[in-house]
Each structure stands twice: as C-alpha cells, then as structure tokens.
Amino acid sequence: MITVALYNLKGGVGKTASCVNLAYLAAKDGFKTLLWDIDPQGSTTFYYKVKPKDAHAIKSLISKDADLGNAILATEYENLEIIGSDNAVKSFDIMVEEMKGQKSRLKGILKQLEKEYDFVFIDCPPGFSALSENIFHAADVVLMPIIPTTLSIRTYNMVKDYFKEKDLDSTKLMCFFTMADLRKNMHNEIMEHLYKDKKFFQNYIPYLSDVEKMGIHRQPIEEFAPSSYAAKSYRDLWTEIKEGVVE
Template structure:
C-alpha cells in the first residue's frame, strides 16, 4: 500500500534515531499525503502572508477531510518582519489557533545566508540574534514533541 510505504521505511529507523526529519514543500500532494500519514509530527513553517496562510488552511482542511489527527500538525512562523502590520495581525490571529509555537524565525540576512553558506546558522553566526531565535524555537519544538 503506497500510503504506508514511507511509514514502514521510517519504522526501520526507530532503533537508530530519536528524530527523523523529512523536508518537503508545503501543500497537498502524493508525497505530502504519504508524509502526513507516516509522521508522528508535521512541523509546518508558515510565513505570515496571505498566500502562506491559504496553504496553512488548505493543509489543515486536508487533515480534517482525510481524518488525519490534527494534533500532529504543529506550526511556526518564519520570515517574520514585525515592522509589517500584516505580519503582526496574522500572527496575533493564528496564535489563537494553538497550533503555532510562540517562538518564530525572523526575516534577517543571517537566515538567508544559510543558503549561501549551505550550513546551519550555528556554523557561521552562532552568537547572532537569528541563531538565538532558532535555538529558542528548537527548545519549544522539543518540549512540544517530547511531552
């Protein structure tokens, strides 16, 4: 069965790893359907913009439609620019959903440089504000996943 193929592959990694992360584009596809079914947690980055919010609602509706446990859907904001009213308004509204972690990734050049350096921010800007934000987000994610 195609829906359980990925789940069986991940199950084989249980003994060796505490966490297995699979990165995929947001949205609904055959790949994401497989991931939604196989995952214990679906960690979804959301940019506080109209298009990204539409995708969030589309994925959330898909979970409901396919009877996938909504509690496994956990979200965080990324590319946040608090100087923009829209970002603040969207975040304030979606924080009410309780699916979003309080910590977020700000829109900073150090974050963009990860693509340039092809490395995690801790490798080249460990003491930066962006690295601090990632650490705080990761701590919150671990607490939400492990508990």
C-alpha cells in the same frame, strides 16, 4: 523515535532553512538524528555538502523492502546523518507513482530506523500528492513554517481541510512563523490572529539576512554565526519544539 516533517503546501516559506537548523540543533543536543531530504530540489543536501551515492537509487529507497542503510551518509557533525536527494525532478514522479494507493508505505520504511535514531527530520517538497499523504501518515509532527501573510492563511486552512478530508490526525499539525517582520502591521495582525489557533509555537523566526547566508556558507547558522539573532531564534524555537514533543 520522533519523526518531524517540515512541510507546507507553499514553496519558499523556510521549510529547508528550518529543517537544516532544527536537525542540527537536535543532533547538537545529543539526539541521534537523521535528516531525509525528500525534496527533489535537494537544497538540504546542498547545505550539508553531501553527494548522494547513487543518482538513480530513489526507487530502492521507497520500495516495500527498502534498505535505507545504504543511502544514509555521514555529515560533518556528530549525531547527524543524512539521506540526500538526487536532485532529479524525475525522482518526485517516481515517489508519487510508487506511493499511489499506499498511504503507509513511508511509515513502514521508517520503522526500520526506530531503534537507530531519536529524531528523523524530513524536508518535504511543497504541494499535495500521494507523497505528501504518505508523509502525513508517517510523521509524528507535521511542522509548518508559515510566513504571516494573507496567502499563507489561505494555504494553512487548505492544509487543515485536507487533513479533515483525508481523516488524518490533525493534532500532528504544528506551526511556527518564519520571515516575520514585526514592522509590518499585517504581519503583526496575522500573527496575533493565528496565535489564537493554539497550533503555533510562540517562538518565531524573523526575516533575517543571516538565514539567507546559509547558502554562502553551506552550514547551519549555529556554525557560522552562533552569536547572531538568527541563531538565537532557531535555538529558542528548537527548545520550545523539543519541550513540546519529547516525553
């Protein structure tokens, strides 16, 4: 089982859009896939038209003897299941509180899924917290979508520093560009500069309105616009990621 956490310190960078599409593509490739929407905003849950069973269940999901089986829901798609977010802001506080001083809590909880799934994708909330630290410990790959702007470089460096400071395995950190606009010199220059870092996948997701249309269709792009450039971009990125992580 490979756990991939879509994470960035920043919000609005394409974590959810990427999580929804990459998990879908993994499942389509025949991998048994679980998507865990840990962000209280519940956008992934919204895109997959899922209603979490119990709005107050978050505590039972992250307690030491958590039983995830109960929370896992089917999606419309084969090989793809989901743990939805209950859309309660309070859930985030509960998760952070439960995980304080328990760096490996989430890792322990995910262990029970090891035999069931090939991939677990986690859609993370932004920011640093006891929850993000747990995610960094639990994930095999911390996958960061990065918009090629100056501020993004800054937050990227902050995440790398955080990994050093907390003695986390920084080889887990892998990145790709999202919302890239190659007509902009700045985007080109920043991409060229960061590609030297060797932490970036070559394939990137351009700024494309078909990605935004996921909100209207409430489906992964591959479902409503399979011949679009956006769908192709995510397919190419997925192929590269898969080749990088599957032994």
